[in-house]
Amino acid sequence: MPASPQEVRLLGSALAGASPDRLARALVVIDALPDRAAADQLLEKVRPTLRDLDLPRPLSFTRLLFTPLNGLIVSPREWVPGEPGIPRSVLTIIGDLVRGSLGGSAAEIEAGCFGQNANEAAALLTLGKDLWPAAATCVPELPPSSWSETGLGRLHYNWIREQCSIVWRHSLALWPSLQAAAEGPPKDLVCRALEGPLTEGELACSVVLHLLLARAKRPASVASAALDVIPLRLGSVRTVAQKAVDRLLSEAVKRELVPKCAETEEGGITAAAAAETACALVEDFEASIFLQASGRREKIRAIRDLAEMVCRDNYRRFTSRVFAERIKQIGSASLKNVSNSIESIEGAARIMKKIERSGRRLGNAHQYDASLQSAAAEIVQVFASCTSEGLLRRSDTLRLVEILIGPDNAERLCRHVTRIEGKP
Amino acid sequence: MSAANQTQLHRYTVHDARPATFLERGVTVPFTTPVLLGSRVRPGQRQLLELAVPNPAGVRGLYIVPLRAIRDVCTPTLHDRLISDVLTEHKVVTPSVILRLTRAAVQEGLAGRAAAAAAAAADGALSGQRLLTNYKLLLLLIKQMEHAVPGQKPAELDDPANVQLRAKRAVARVADEIGVPSEIVVSSLEEIADAYLDIGLKGNPTNARYQQQLSDLEKVSAEVAAWGEAEIDPHQAGSALLIARSAFLTFNCGRIILEDLLASLTDLRALLCQWTDSAESNRSEASKLAWLLDGWSVILGIWKSAERFGTSSAIREMAVLVPTMPLEVSNWIGGQEEQITELQGRRSKFVSRLEDWRTGRALELIERNELIVRNFV
Numbered sequence: 001m002p003a004s005p006q007e008v009r010l011l012g013s014a015l016a017g018a019s020p021d022r023l024a025r026a027l028v029v030i031d032a033l034p035d036r037a038a039a040d041q042l043l044e045k046v047r048p049t050l051r052d053l054d055l056p057r058p059l060s061f062t063r064l065l066f067t068p069l070n071g072l073i074v075s076p077r078e079w080v081p082g083e084p085g086i087p088r089s090v091l092t093i094i095g096d097l098v099r100g101s102l103g104g105s106a107a108e109i110e111a112g113c114f115g116q117n118a119n120e121a122a123a124l125l126t127l128g129k130d131l132w133p134a135a136a137t138c139v140p141e142l143p144p145s146s147w148s149e150t151g152l153g154r155l156h157y158n159w160i161r162e163q164c165s166i167v168w169r170h171s172l173a174l175w176p177s178l179q180a181a182a183e184g185p186p187k188d189l190v191c192r193a194l195e196g197p198l199t200e201g202e203l204a205c206s207v208v209l210h211l212l213l214a215r216a217k218r219p220a221s222v223a224s225a226a227l228d229v230i231p232l233r234l235g236s237v238r239t240v241a242q243k244a245v246d247r248l249l250s251e252a253v254k255r256e257l258v259p260k261c262a263e264t265e266e267g268g269i270t271a272a273a274a275a276e277t278a279c280a281l282v283e284d285f286e287a288s289i290f291l292q293a294s295g296r297r298e299k300i301r302a303i304r305d306l307a308e309m310v311c312r313d314n315y316r317r318f319t320s321r322v323f324a325e326r327i328k329q330i331g332s333a334s335l336k337n338v339s340n341s342i343e344s345i346e347g348a349a350r351i352m353k354k355i356e357r358s359g360r361r362l363g364n365a366h367q368y369d370a371s372l373q374s375a376a377a378e379i380v381q382v383f384a385s386c387t388s389e390g391l392l393r394r395s396d397t398l399r400l401v402e403i404l405i406g407p408d409n410a411e412r413l414c415r416h417v418t419r420i421e422g423k424p
Numbered sequence: 425m426s427a428a429n430q431t432q433l434h435r436y437t438v439h440d441a442r443p444a445t446f447l448e449r450g451v452t453v454p455f456t457t458p459v460l461l462g463s464r465v466r467p468g469q470r471q472l473l474e475l476a477v478p479n480p481a482g483v484r485g486l487y488i489v490p491l492r493a494i495r496d497v498c499t500p501t502l503h504d505r506l507i508s509d510v511l512t513e514h515k516v517v518t519p520s521v522i523l524r525l526t527r528a529a530v531q532e533g534l535a536g537r538a539a540a541a542a543a544a545a546a547d548g549a550l551s552g553q554r555l556l557t558n559y560k561l562l563l564l565l566i567k568q569m570e571h572a573v574p575g576q577k578p579a580e581l582d583d584p585a586n587v588q589l590r591a592k593r594a595v596a597r598v599a600d601e602i603g604v605p606s607e608i609v610v611s612s613l614e615e616i617a618d619a620y621l622d623i624g625l626k627g628n629p630t631n632a633r634y635q636q637q638l639s640d641l642e643k644v645s646a647e648v649a650a651w652g653e654a655e656i657d658p659h660q661a662g663s664a665l666l667i668a669r670s671a672f673l674t675f676n677c678g679r680i681i682l683e684d685l686l687a688s689l690t691d692l693r694a695l696l697c698q699w700t701d702s703a704e705s706n707r708s709e710a711s712k713l714a715w716l717l718d719g720w721s722v723i724l725g726i727w728k729s730a731e732r733f734g735t736s737s738a739i740r741e742m743a744v745l746v747p748t749m750p751l752e753v754s755n756w757i758g759g760q761e762e763q764i765t766e767l768q769g770r771r772s773k774f775v776s777r778l779e780d781w782r783t784g785r786a787l788e789l790i791e792r793n794e795l796i797v798r799n800f801v
């Protein structure tokens with residue numbers, strides 16, 4: 001019996017609060033559901049978390065087909081007709097259309113997907129090379145009879161079909177920049193990705209540019225690179241780049257870029273990664289040409305202020321709830337698990353430093369200095385009072401202090417520290 | 425531009441020069457400071473050691489500094505300060521000396537408890553491996569020196585007491601044939617065992633370091649080549665090809681050297697005769713494999729952790745660290761010059777500016793480099 005909408009909502013909320021481990025286990029069950037629509041509904045709330053965790057997902061024909069379009073896929077509620085984007089509700093139908101049109105070669109690709117992981121870039125590209133260019137030319141002009149189930153009209157079908165075809169047509173040239181999104185992507189990759197769409201005109205450029213900006217770590221640099229290669233005579237295409245930047249900024253202001261979540265180790269990792277992303281985004285815009293237009297400067301300021309505040313709060317929470325707790329535990333750790341305890345404190349110190357690193361760049365740098373110094377002093381204090389040889393060693397102390405305040409300070413702080421009994 | 429002008433201009437082209445000898449190339453030290461990864465130490469002026477830091481400015485090249493001035497070029501980790509302090513006191517650099525000193529330094533724990541434990545385990549296993557290599561050589565000597573007696577068990581299947589007796593007889597026979605006392609033969613055999621400790625014997629029954637590294641090199645060469653073939657970005661694909669081909673070339677050269685070294689064990693009597701005559705030159709012959717493979721351990725370590733820390737950046741880093749082949753290699757192995765020259769040309773093309781360490785990823789890279797240290801020891 002299918003679940004009621006209320007049950008789906010409840011399940012979705014439960015997933016949103018689940019730990020990464022539980023989420024990974026739940027994902028295995030959800031991915032095996034025959035009804036993709038139900039699975040999508042369940043996963044709606046956890047999509048940003050899933051993206052951050054990069055959990056392994058089984059590769060299917062449809063998933064492979066839409067991999068290059070990932071940055072454009074949105075929930076049906078967020079989809080706006082006429083703007084770049086593909087509603088998630090149409091993926092299965094279009095996937096079936098392509099599968100039907102390709103016939104035997106689709107079956108071969110589908111067989112190739114079996115047992116593969118959707119996170120493995122090499123496998124995706126090997127199979128995608130055969131699929132994407134072929135898919136670009138095979139989606140029928142008329143929607144199938146099942147299209148009515150999506151609640152969308154024929155014009156919508158044309159718009160979605162057009163976008164899919166553009167991306168699939170240029171997918172191989174786009175692939176390196178999509179893969180390098182976390183590194184910018186670099187200007188030369190952006191330029192190469194835009195070469196083909198530029199010859200086709202405004203629509204192709206708009207779709208590809210939105211796709212590049214969607215996951216880019218430095219979107220302003222991507223847009224600047226695009227403006228560098230788009231000739232001045234193509235005024236409308238250049239406007240597309242400016243519009244894409246405005247859309248991105250408006251979305252970033254609305255979104256909570258850095259979540260308040262640093263009360264566990266996993267939360268700390270998520271908070272550190274989100275803070276780094278926010279930092280890169282803000283710094284990228286501040287160094288770009290896009291600040292000149294009115295309203296953008298204020299939006300960037302708002303993003304920076306909010307991210308800085310949440311980052312500082314995350315740092316404070318992580319330090320007091322995770323790091324301090326682990327330091328306390330070292331005194332009571334049994335000799336058997338002491339190495340693991342040391343590793344876990346080192347792990348917590350690294351997360352603390354990662355949050356601090358971004359927080360410092362976002363603002364109020366001085367507030368972190370005192371906290372780090374006091375955490376380092378606390379470690380030295382614990383070392384001095386540990387009387388057992390197996391617990392915190394001098395080298396452990398030096399390493400922990402080094403992670404927190406750097407090697408020069410570690411040398412200075414630990415130079416005169418000895419243990420009561422003169423243990424190593 | 426006229427041909428004459430082009431010739432003039434060509435004179436100013438910066439060539440990626442190859443060092444004359446392996447010693448001039450230096451020996452890789454497993455530093456954990458990101459900017460120092462892959463740096464090599466080598467004898468400098470006034471009998472002091474100098475450090476060659478690769479690719480400091482995003483172009484192919486080295487930054488040469490006195491080892492004691494390491495803090496002037498970067499902020500080294502505490503582990504690297506300790507290692508450089510230890511090395512400064514030494515004048516002789518060879519791969520085996522660096523390995524020994526690194527193992528000792530890592531046990532201090534500044535690269536983490538896991539690395540310290542790995543170094544201690546490797547040190548602890550040494551005496552057992554030395555004993556095993558020596559024993560296997562003795563069995564080989566027995567086999568080579570004894571006349572076939574029908575019904576006699578092979579030495580490796582015989583009782584320990586019998587093996588001892590047969591070994592004594594074999595040693596006495598060699599001593600007699602080459603005209604030295606038995607004690608000299610025994611001590612020479614121990615020295616050979618020591619020199620072959622990391623090289624191992626045929627079939628690698630002692631799980632020796634360099635035979636293992638050679639097989640890793642062959643595997644990584646294939647894996648990186650496959651990764652490069654699937655890569656669309658020409659710079660990344662070119663970098664992967666450079667790594668794969670260099671690894672394969674080193675593997676091939678290493679295999680030739682290994683075969684030569686193992687071949688000399690097929691006539692232990694002759695080897696012992698040479699060894700008693702000139703131990704130093706034989707030791708130097710046995711060290712060739714270590715010199716050739718030097719630097720690859722770090723590259724293999726980067727590849728091993730690529731999945732966790734990012735394959736694309738690993739490829740860029742590996743391409744920068746691919747060791748250049750010194751001219752001396754032609755004296756060791758013939759017939760590889762064309763490939764070496766081709767790869768040398770590629771080296772200059774595929775070099776990336778490594779920015780991770782200055783763009784806030786230093787902590788992650790230090791953590792990764794500590795894993796590399798763990799593999800290195």
